[in-house]
């Protein structure tokens with residue numbers, strides 16, 4: 566499985582030169598196995614995907630963790646959506662009251678977007694994620710609701726005995742500074758268990774988080790502790806704060822690494838990086 | 843053992859922050875969490891007991907009416923919610939682990955998350971003599 570990080574930024578895209586190292590695009594990763602492509606989230610990173618390489622299939626599958634703007638704002642602008650020969654399947658979490666299609670329509674319609682959802686030239690097929698594992702081509706996909714404001718899931722994608730977990734927006738604990746000691750009480754635990762790669766939220770420093778409890782994101786330490794508890798083999802820290810310069814983020818990461826020890830590799834997500842598992 | 847649904851995990855996080863006793867059960871009636879104020883009623887710590895099957899905890903607080911007659915388990919709100927998947931409420935008497943009797947009102951609610959499945963129930967035990 567090859568994973569390409571097209572957008573690693575949280576909240577909003579940024580083009581300042583201080584954020585170029587880790588990248589300014591919002592959440593989107595591309596997974597390729599043989600010639601089959603899966604896209605996770607449709608932030609502005611989706612605009613970086615080369616739809617003429619790896620897979621030119623007419624069917625494109627996009628899995629959305631949730632509908633916060635940083636995870637969908639590329640959706641209306643990526644090329645295949647205007648190509649009538651393409652069939653685009655969008656998978657996202659169901660809501661308590663409003664169907665996914667209605668919620669997506671709020672964004673993909675005037676005044677926020679010039680074209681109505683029904684007038685988009687490609688064939689759009691919208692699916693609410695099932696409550697059990699399902700298959701798209703070679704991929705087995707599991708989604709679970711996790712702790713983040715609004716209907717939000719994390720994903721576990723499995724193929725050929727390899728697993729990647731993708732939980733870009735996640736606040737595993739709301740009321741305590743540490744994870745519960747029982748694994749089955751940890752939000753998202755099953756998704757990460759023994760994953761070959763975990764791509765996880767780590768937006769805040771410990772100091773910042775004190776003022777942002779309940780905002781739906783977590784610290785580097787919580788992300789690493791979750792990874793350790795779940796025995797994930799590698800952790801990529803994702804969803805960088807656009808207000809933070811990369812130099813400060815890297816400094817924070819170095820301090821974190823110097824004061825904590827984990828027996829698996831941990832790295833900061835960098836836009837454009839390819840990971841093979 | 844697979845992880846609890848997010849609505850159950852968040853219920854525990856809420857219970858953890860409350861100063862009134864809260865009990866959380868799974869769809870089978872197994873007590874999967876009780877908070878610190880609830881520990882004072884059961885006389886046991888969640889840290890020590892972990893989960894408890896319904897038969898192991900349902901009578902621990904000796905539910906009874908004002909005449910002292912025991913109330914059968916199936917009339918307790920939490921048990922009713924497990925069977926009916928509906929909210930339930932009842933005022934009755936209990937004894938805490940020190941043997942002290944007091945009147946409480948129990949409200950239990952079903953926990954149904956976005957998957958629309960019944961994932962358990964939560965009950966608060968309100969001490970009717972409590973002044974807040």
Ligand SMILES: [Zn+2]
Nearest residue numbers: 575576635734
């Ligand atoms: Zn986000």
Ligand SMILES: [Zn+2]
Nearest residue numbers: 633713734781
């Ligand atoms: Zn979000």
